[in-house]
Amino acid sequence: MKTLKIGENTFELADSIINDLKASENLGLLKCIQCGMCTSVCPAASHTDYDPRVIVKRVLDEDDSLISDDIIWNCFYCYSCHSVCPVNNSVCEINQILRQKSIEKVDGIRKIASFLAYGDSFLELGIGSIPNDFFNELIKDIGEEYFELKIHLDDIREELGLGTIILPENDLNDIKKILKKTGFTDRLTKIRRVKKDEEDTR
Amino acid sequence: MNNNHFSRYAPKSSIDIGVFLCRCGGNISDTVDIERLKSSIDAKVVKDFENLCSLKCQKNIRDIILEEDLDRAVIAACSPITHEKTFRNHVAPLNPYLLEMANLREQCSWVHSDSDKATDKAISLTNAAVERVKYARPLDTIVRKTKKSAAVIGGGISGITAALSLAKQGVKVDLIEKKPSVGGNMIKIGKVFSPEKLAEECALCLFNPLINEAVQHDNINIITNAEVKSSERKAGNFNLLVEKKPRQVWVDRCTACGNCAEVCPIDVPNEWNENLMMRKAIYKPFPQSVPDTYTIDEEHCIKCGNCEKVCNMNAINFSMKTEVIPLNVGSVVIATGHKGFDLKKRPEYGYTRYDDVISQMELARIMGVNGPTNGKLQRPSNGEIPRRLVMIQCAGSRDEKPEGKRYCSKVCCMVALKHANFIKHYYPETEIIICYTDMRTPGMYENYFRYGQSNKIKLIRGRPGDVTRKNGNLIVRVEDTLRGEQLEIETDMIILSEAMEASDGTLEVAKLLNVGLTEDLFVKEKHSKIKPVNTDIEGIFVCGTAQGPKDITDSVSQANAAASKVSELMNGGLEIEPLIAEIDHSECKLCGACIDSCKYKAVYMYDERISVDPIACNGCGICVAKCKNNAIEIMGQTDSQIYAMISGMLKDKKDGERRILVFLDYIGYVAADNIGVNRIPYPESVRIIRITSINRLMPKHIIHAFENGADGIFLGEYPDNVVYSNIQEKVHEFKTQLIKNGIDPDRLMYYKVYAPYFRGLAKKFYEFDKQVSKSLDKLEAVLYKASSKDI
Numbered sequence: 007m008k009t010l011k012i013g014e015n016t017f018e019l020a021d022s023i024i025n026d027l028k029a030s031e032n033l034g035l036l037k038c039i040q041c042g043m044c045t046s047v048c049p050a051a052s053h054t055d056y057d058p059r060v061i062v063k064r065v066l067d068e069d070d071s072l073i074s075d076d077i078i079w080n081c082f083y084c085y086s087c088h089s090v091c092p093v094n095n096s097v098c099e100i101n102q103i104l105r106q107k108s109i110e111k112v113d114g115i116r117k118i119a120s121f122l123a124y125g126d127s128f129l130e131l132g133i134g135s136i137p138n139d140f141f142n143e144l145i146k147d148i149g150e151e152y153f154e155l156k157i158h159l160d161d162i163r164e165e166l167g168l169g170t171i172i173l174p175e176n177d178l179n180d181i182k183k184i185l186k187k188t189g190f191t192d193r194l195t196k197i198r199r200v201k202k203d204e205e206d207t208r
Numbered sequence: 209m210n211n212n213h214f215s216r217y218a219p220k221s222s223i224d225i226g227v228f229l230c231r232c233g234g235n236i237s238d239t240v241d242i243e244r245l246k247s248s249i250d251a252k253v254v255k256d257f258e259n260l261c262s263l264k265c266q267k268n269i270r271d272i273i274l275e276e277d278l279d280r281a282v283i284a285a286c287s288p289i290t291h292e293k294t295f296r297n298h299v300a301p302l303n304p305y306l307l308e309m310a311n312l313r314e315q316c317s318w319v320h321s322d323s324d325k326a327t328d329k330a331i332s333l334t335n336a337a338v339e340r341v342k343y344a345r346p347l348d349t350i351v352r353k354t355k356k357s358a359a360v361i362g363g364g365i366s367g368i369t370a371a372l373s374l375a376k377q378g379v380k381v382d383l384i385e386k387k388p389s390v391g392g393n394m395i396k397i398g399k400v401f402s403p404e405k406l407a408e409e410c411a412l413c414l415f416n417p418l419i420n421e422a423v424q425h426d427n428i429n430i431i432t433n434a435e436v437k438s439s440e441r442k443a444g445n446f447n448l449l450v451e452k453k454p455r456q457v458w459v460d461r462c463t464a465c466g467n468c469a470e471v472c473p474i475d476v477p478n479e480w481n482e483n484l485m486m487r488k489a490i491y492k493p494f495p496q497s498v499p500d501t502y503t504i505d506e507e508h509c510i511k512c513g514n515c516e517k518v519c520n521m522n523a524i525n526f527s528m529k530t531e532v533i534p535l536n537v538g539s540v541v542i543a544t545g546h547k548g549f550d551l552k553k554r555p556e557y558g559y560t561r562y563d564d565v566i567s568q569m570e571l572a573r574i575m576g577v578n579g580p581t582n583g584k585l586q587r588p589s590n591g592e593i594p595r596r597l598v599m600i601q602c603a604g605s606r607d608e609k610p611e612g613k614r615y616c617s618k619v620c621c622m623v624a625l626k627h628a629n630f631i632k633h634y635y636p637e638t639e640i641i642i643c644y645t646d647m648r649t650p651g652m653y654e655n656y657f658r659y660g661q662s663n664k665i666k667l668i669r670g671r672p673g674d675v676t677r678k679n680g681n682l683i684v685r686v687e688d689t690l691r692g693e694q695l696e697i698e699t700d701m702i703i704l705s706e707a708m709e710a711s712d713g714t715l716e717v718a719k720l721l722n723v724g725l726t727e728d729l730f731v732k733e734k735h736s737k738i739k740p741v742n743t744d745i746e747g748i749f750v751c752g753t754a755q756g757p758k759d760i761t762d763s764v765s766q767a768n769a770a771a772s773k774v775s776e777l778m779n780g781g782l783e784i785e786p787l788i789a790e791i792d793h794s795e796c797k798l799c800g801a802c803i804d805s806c807k808y809k810a811v812y813m814y815d816e817r818i819s820v821d822p823i824a825c826n827g828c829g830i831c832v833a834k835c836k837n838n839a840i841e842i843m844g845q846t847d848s849q850i851y852a853m854i855s856g857m858l859k860d861k862k863d864g865e866r867r868i869l870v871f872l873d874y875i876g877y878v879a880a881d882n883i884g885v886n887r888i889p890y891p892e893s894v895r896i897i898r899i900t901s902i903n904r905l906m907p908k909h910i911i912h913a914f915e916n917g918a919d920g921i922f923l924g925e926y927p928d929n930v931v932y933s934n935i936q937e938k939v940h941e942f943k944t945q946l947i948k949n950g951i952d953p954d955r956l957m958y959y960k961v962y963a964p965y966f967r968g969l970a971k972k973f974y975e976f977d978k979q980v981s982k983s984l985d986k987l988e989a990v991l992y993k994a995s996s997k998d999i
Contacts, residue, residue: 034608041602041645042687046673051687051694059689090556090673092607 019068026103034093035100038062044087044097056080058087058097065100074112078104119201125194132173132181223342226253226278227334228269230260230285232313239317241327245284248331248860251338252276260285266298273302280341284310284334287881288898303346305786305844310337314884315896325892328862332895336856343848347786350822354747354777355445355538359384361436361717364392365415365760366752366767367543368422373771374541375427379778382535383422384450385432386713389497390419392545393753396480396569398576400760401626403656408630412496412578419498431533432499435713439540439721442814444747444777444821448535454528456504457490461523464492464500468515468524476508478580482570484588485580490515490524495578539747539774540721542731543767544714546753549604549707553611557603557704558675563589564682565675565702568599568623575630585635587701594700596639597631598684599624600672604707606645613707615728618757620705621648625660627703632663641666641697643686668695675702708757722809723748730756741770745809746824749773777823787844787900788825789832791818795839802831802840807930829904830934842904850899850909857895858917866893868920868980869913870973873901875926875963882966890973893919893980901925902958903934907945914951920980924961924969952983 020035044058045051051058056077064072072078081101088096108114123137136144144152155162163171173181185191227249231237237256246254253276257265260283273281281299285291288309296304310333320326356379360371363385371381383390394400394415399408422428434452441447472488480493489508492501504515504524516524548569551559558565564587566574577583587594601624605617621644628640642665649657661667672686684697710729718725724732724744731750734742741749751766752758758766776782789802789811796818803811803818810824811831827842841847854869861867868891872880877898883890899905902923913921921942925935935958943953957979959972 037608039606039645040689041671042669042689043671043673045687045689045694046670046685048694057687057692059687060692086673090609092602092609092612092671094608 014068016068017066019065019070019072022107023065023100023103026106028103028106029099030094030096032094033099034091034095035062035065037093038066038095039093041092043090043092044095047086047090049084049086050080050082054080061097061100061104062095065104073104073107073114078108079117115197115200116204119197119204122194122197122201125190125197128185129182129191129194132178133171223279224253224277225251225280225282225338225341226269226272226276227251227255227282227284227338228260228272229254229256229334230283230312231256231258232286232317233259236285236312236317236330239320239323239326240312240330241323244327245330245334249334249338251282253278260298261291261294269298270300273299278302279306280344281307282310282334282337282341283307284312284330284337286313287311287315287877287884289878289881290314303348305347306341306344308337308341308344310334311881311896314881315894318884318887319889320892321889322892328865329892329895332857332859332861332867335859336853336895336897339852339856339859340849343846343852345843347843350784350786350788352444352777352782352784352822354782355536356380356778357382357537358539358541358774359436359446359448359535359537360541360543362392362543362545362713362752362754363387363390363430363432364543364545364752364763365394365418366545366754366763367392367541368415368418369764369767370541370543370751370771370774371428372418372422372425373768374774375422375425377771377775377779379427379775381428382450382537383428383430384434384436385430386435387493388433388455388503389493389499390422390430390432391415391494391496391498393569394760395494395496396482396576397572398579399572399626399630401622401629401653401656403652406656406659408626408633416496423498430499433503434533436717436720437532440814441745441747441812441819441821443819444823445536445538446540446747448537448540450533450535452531452533453506454530455501456506456509456524456526456528457502458521458523458525459499459501461521462501463521463523464502465520466492466502467518467520468502471514471518473512473514474508474510476505481580482567482573484570484573538778539749541767541770541774542714542717542721542723542743542748542750542754543752543770544717544754545711546708546714546757547711549613549617549709551603551704551706554603554704556674557600557672557702558677558682559704562675562677562682562702563587564594564700565704567603567704567706568620568627569706571627571703575627585631585638592700593635594638596641596699597701597703598682598697598699599628599640599642599703599705600675600684601642601644601705602671602707603704604709605705607707613709613728615757616648617705617708618648619708619759622653622656622759624703624705625649625656625665628665629656629660629663632665639666641668641699643668643670643672643684643697645669645671668697670695708753710754714754717754721745721748723750726756728756730754741766741773746821747777782823784822786822787827787842788822789820789827789829789840790843791820792839792841793817795837797837797839799836801834801836805830805834807934826900827904828901828931829899830901830931832904833906842900845899845904847909850905851912853897854909854913854918855916857897858913861917866891866919866977866981866984867895867917868893868922868973868977869918870894870896870922870924871899871902871905872896872961873899873925876924876961876969878963879924879961879966879969882963883970886966888967888970890970891977893977894922894973901931901935902938903931905938905942907942910942910956911945911949914946914949914955919984920955920957920976922973922976923956923958924972925958926962927960952987954983955980 042059048058050056078101085098088098123139127135242256283295299307312330316330358381360367360383371383374381397411400411402409434450436448437451438449468490469488472490474489475486477483478485478487489505490502573579574581605613624642670686670689672684674685676683681698686695688695726732731754733740743750749770751770752763808824810821829842832840902925939958946953
């Protein structure tokens, strides 16, 4: 049996989420009545042990172990919970904030290592694009149209009166400066190191 | 009330004032030097007594007033809150409002121990009363007689109950109902729950006798098919115009035989049966309709004349016109009720998409023996008895999403249990599952909840996310939150427990009568605790679900309460203290600024004249400051009286003495008295002036006080919701004016006063005294520097 000791009943974790830059204004976290409406429509919940209602319960119970719990990585941001919640809470947003905590405090960084290529695309091209690593997967998912699109992208753009997708050198340099200043580049370096370590140990 | 213009009440050159000092058996005289006090007062008669409130003294005071032919009286004794009423009687034959009191006990001798300083203060308190009483004018108590008649709007259980209660108390009632029949929602629901008998009782059997009683009562005039179209207030009464739509059927000829409906070729959805079946364009809403007569639905009738041909009574007349009925009544009761939440606004639950998803009210009609299935439980899609039925609670309630209702609709848990128990009784084979967030069955209703459990109603704690269809079954997706398990419930039928929301009629009537609404669009009561059936307009009351979600029990209680409040106004008339706003019609330019500014909706325009409802007005004075033409005065708190009080309090101020004027509202004054009763000391600089509200004060009063030697001004008032924002504005305005006049704004402060926290007020007096002293030191330093520069 757990004893709830005097002074233990705090809302520090909840407060840190509410005050996070990523949280919507008036996030209804404290108003959760555990009705379970979020879980009832959650696709992740129907395939895994993930339960958005329980995530909120654990946040309100000041359960810090949540940050290192693999369960928070099961949400895939479909926002169903967000759209049905009767008190305007959003487990989806809460998860994003919890993951950031995990990245900062524990080994959450390993969880995002596989997305490294997305970040690299910003560094190299100055735009977000789907990494080449996923090319074959996407053709499998979407079909030959994807292949056609990729091959003839320049022609299609020209036909639509759009310029080349490659940014001018000056613009690209500006973007690189911004990414450097905002810490994006450093973060990618860190992720790259973690990814390399993992591959090495493997 | 005296109609003379108030400016004529300037003091005449010689007013003979008598000052009566009370020693209060030592309570005052032990601290205050009565002899010095007596010699410092400038009045025709100054006399001291041991116990002024005694009956013996009553005679003494009266004798002196008569012998010396006094015009005014000042009583320097205890707090006016304790004994003002007593002394008003003592000064007869003087008009009771020609008396002024100085509070020498609670606000002087009981809070100060230094006899010299206390005596100084007693002198200024008494002087202030003497100055003020010179400007007093005789006033008469206002006796308001209200016309002994009322309009009740809405003919549901609340309206009928209120009308009957009023009628039995001798009040003439016009009951106005929008629909062709009275009965409202209660007559539709079929059954009501009885937590005592653990059974469902027949709603119609309970309600019908009341309706018949109302129909037969000489004091009640029921006007159906009618709506209020306009309303005007006049001298505490209301002029309403009611528009009665033509029935095209003579009520006194129609025998309700129904031949007409049989030949009518037009089918119209039957709204009384929640559109689950059809009716004709000539129809009687339901078999027990009151009045028991057919009505032609003008919107759908094609005037083919078939009905006219078969009517043996010649009751049909297509040339009937809309009738406008003027009503003049003393009071209005709003009993316009609620409607069910539009479930299409919760599309995820499949309402209208699936035939077998229905509302609780639709289920009530299906279960009603006078309903579309004659009381048989059937699936709307195929007429079969459902094997399983799932109820989804909070459909539209406790929902902050757009279109949802934030509040709990209060009755749905009991409604769901009622239907579940009732169905279990007649269809034991049908499974019933209620998906709930919280079961709310307060008080004795818990018995009925347990009764439902024993009837094997299954409860799942979770709020369903959506409803779909799979393999011919409806599927409710929900998390069983007690098990932490996602669940898909197969079912034949789904009942959504729809939220209650204000009816269209409620919104229309509120707008017409200028009655305030809550954020959730119900009629707002004046105070949820102590004035639950008053609206923000004096003389208009509210009951039933027009005021908020509630069940029949509460609606009936509230209807009776509203009736008794109406009756209070009408039986015998109300005596009101005349300390209210008075309009000087010769100065008034009818700009209407006072009407807009009044938080109590006491001011209104009638017949090109501004009027003040004496019951609604509390003399707060917001309007006085808003009136550009100086055409409003608050009786008993005229400008001259306020100036006189301020000057009197500051008279004979000694060098180096500090005087702080403290303006307190009633609550503040009571708190200050309590400081005295508990003998908690505070600085002698404090001089308390009672006002109805800080809102009565204007910058000119504040500046006048500083110019006449006030060192600081302390404003204390209970932060009442209604006028608090005005207080904040006022304080800001005062501070701005002080800065403009080169006065340190720190020398004025506002403090929120609460009656039980008098210690806090005493503490604030100390703090403010220090704050003022500091500000004055600073000022002195600046002046000293300036003067030394001059040298």
